[in-house]
Amino acid sequence: MRVIIVGAGEVGSSIAASLADAHEVVVVDTDPERVDTLTYSLDVLAIEGDGTSLATLREAGIGDADMIIASTDDDETNLVTCGTAKTVDDPFTIARVKNVDYLETWQHAADRRAFGVDFMVCTNLLTAEDIVRVVGLPAARDVDPFAGGTVQMAEFAVGDGSPVADQTVREADRFDSLTFAALLRNGDVEIARGESRIRAGDKVVVIGSPESVQAFAREVAPAETPSGSEDLVIIGGSEIGYHTARELEERGLHPRLIERDPDRARELAEKLPDTVVMESDATDAEFLAREHVDEADAVVTTLESDEKNLLVSVLAKRLGADRTVAVVETAEYVDLFETVGVDVAVNPREVTAEEITRFTRELHTEKVALIEDDKAEVLEIEVDGDSVLIDRPIREAVADLPDGFVIGAITREGRFIVPRGDTVIEPGDHVVAFAERDALEAISDRL
């Protein structure tokens, strides 16, 4: 496969490095030094030029390319690059953006082809989701958002003392808008039936609304999962900070957010009804003590500079905060942060590069998450008129399909719908389903 990557910063270089072994990779960047470095460090073709220019793309061989990844630091450049590429040929286009509004527009478009983008990755949102997974669902082995965040898939280990251990799925199924998809035992995948018994040592895969997944986590791992009464503090009202708070709110948690700028604080307070926004300098130890940040269960720093994040994290840790999570823009600092005592350092570029690489490897046009080394996957399908699922109750549709297929959640116009036997799926609905490898191969063309 021939892949053109526009933008040779951290994200582009990292993707290029991952793909270089198996694919023909062309990297385009405006900075001659970066082009030079790449030429010698990776087995790729590096070209100097502007990705939004047709001439540059032609030079990169856009006519033969199967895929183009626009990963510069500038949202508009990435969108224009994808649009430009689509005027020449029809390569698969991937754009990286920071602004969530672009992602929403793209998701809103019925065919998901807005801006000429086939797949869009939003750095700020991904990073926030990553932080929330660490802070909000530390017990989860794996968490993946679907349908623009309305649906979540999560994998939990069931411990000895867990309340669902030794219960059947039917007994354990007491959560609104949550579906048990599968039990993973000794590397085998077992579809969750009503009579399946959950044993200690199993892993369970659940699909549901973020709030119900959080509620489930509280039940299976109460010690590790923050509840509404637990104290989560976000320091810094950047876009990542905002989305972190918003995602936590969606899970029924009530974080606190500290922002120094009065106008930004007010703006955030208006947008976040379940978050207590405070206007203060987070390096003010007296303030932190008065607001009992020392007793926080987790402190997330999302300030605009790595140095400030480091300083505040260490300060919070010294005061006595249980766990600290810091956003680190510079990849080289990640280890340093974790060495000096920050529990988790999250690098937005790394998160983005991983997401794009994973997606590229899968090359699915729908979002997927892999379970147990590819033995099964959770996938999101936009249902169209030809699908076997449409216009009849799920009970009937599923009876026609092989066993290893479970419908976990449905979203209709962005609303979450709990799939029940008599639910009728309509064209345009997004279905999040769990499928074993064999089952999926047998039915993929009928979905």
Place this chain on the structure above:
Amino acid sequence: MVNLRVDWRASVALVGTVMKWLAVAMVFPLALAAFYGEGLVTFLAAMTVAVAAGWSLERLDDDPDLGAREGFLMVGLTWLAVSVVGALPYVIAGQGTIAHPVNALFESMSGFTTTGATVMGDIGFDTHSRALMMWRQQTQWLGGMGIVVLAVAILPELSVGGAQLMDAEAPGPGIQKLTPRIAETARALWKAYLGITALEVVLLIGLNAVGVAPNVTVYQAVAHGFTTMATGGFSPAARSIEYFSAAVQWLIVPFMVAAGTNFALFWHALNGEPEAFGEDTEFRFYVGVLAVFTGLTAVLLFTGGTLQPTRVGPLSGNLEQSVRHAVFQVVSLVTTTGYASMDFAQWGRPAQYVLFVALFVGGSAGSTGGAVKIVRWLVILKSLKRELFTTVHPEAVRPVRLGGRALDERAIRGIYAFTLLYLVIFFAATTLVYVDAARVGLDLIALDAMSAVAATLGNVGPGFGIVGPMENYRPFPNSTKLFMVFLMWIGRLEILPVLVLLTPAYWQS
């Protein structure tokens, strides 16, 4: 000579247009007079005066152009002018106490502002013609949704700047534009208003037809349709709604509740979004307030400890009656309708004080109800809760939310200012009424004086004691009556649009 910066001619000319159109509204009582064989002179004369006066005022400015300032003046003067014109039939008819000009003006202002306070001595068809009694009902209906809203709906020259005019008049802070064109919004509101009124009239006639409402004639049904939806409170029956059966009283309650509801919600419901009611924070709070007040009153009535049994029928121990009168009276006073299902001024003091507090609550924003308004109390409660929180956490930034939307801090300040001003005026006016009553040797107790002011300023109507629901405002000296005309006027327009006219800053640059 001060240089005036307000184009008062434009305002007055438009007031003239509205006066002229008021003559059209008199066609209905005129037709009734013809139907019942009563004299036609009263209304023909009033119509002539209205047209002549309106026409000559219109001459002041051929092409009136309203700015924001002219808008305030126009709205304020319109209500004064229609009240004067509306008083003409009472004076010309020359029947009973309201023939006196001061009384006539009081009755007319009370009608248009939907207050429902009356100075009519003996209410009934022995003294007054049916046409005149219906005109009294009709003034309330015209005033309910708003004279100016009606003017915006039908007068093309008001389409520009109509939003400002409606804002100056509409109850509650700010207006909701339902459609891009303000005249269409005004028409939508009036259509909903007309539709619900018609529904009530039809249901009342229906109750009569099935035999559970013996006293409800077609005349009575129309008359009460006019004053329920306007939250007016006038009734051609001397004993108000007590004159009618329990079935009628039960039927009127939901219509009073509807009248105190934001009419924009009905518009949304008619456009296929009935969930708008459940989602509206103010509506939920409104229903909650009604429930709490009703529950409290019903318990007081049922246990009977608060009744003076010699003067009031046996409510204690009678569940249906206790609940019915409690819910009717609470809804009537909270929505500022002012109907009475019995003489609540004869209830014991505790129940009366519950009702007294209800005089200050008011309907929803965008309803026909008066007083302080539910939404303001809601915002005040929420912002006080915020104050308590920020006292403990001084750095916390907490917008006050209403239905998920964060309120602008200036809007909250405006609400505080209005409510404080309302209470200041209430106390100052109570003192004035008290002093003026003492001047002429009228014996008032504090609750009577306070309730009279609260009932006129809040456009409620009846109070307690000498202004109780089966009494009237006639004993007050003329000076007090004129002062109350002023209170009703500023109360209907929510004080500020009128008070601003009295400031030098308004008239100068």
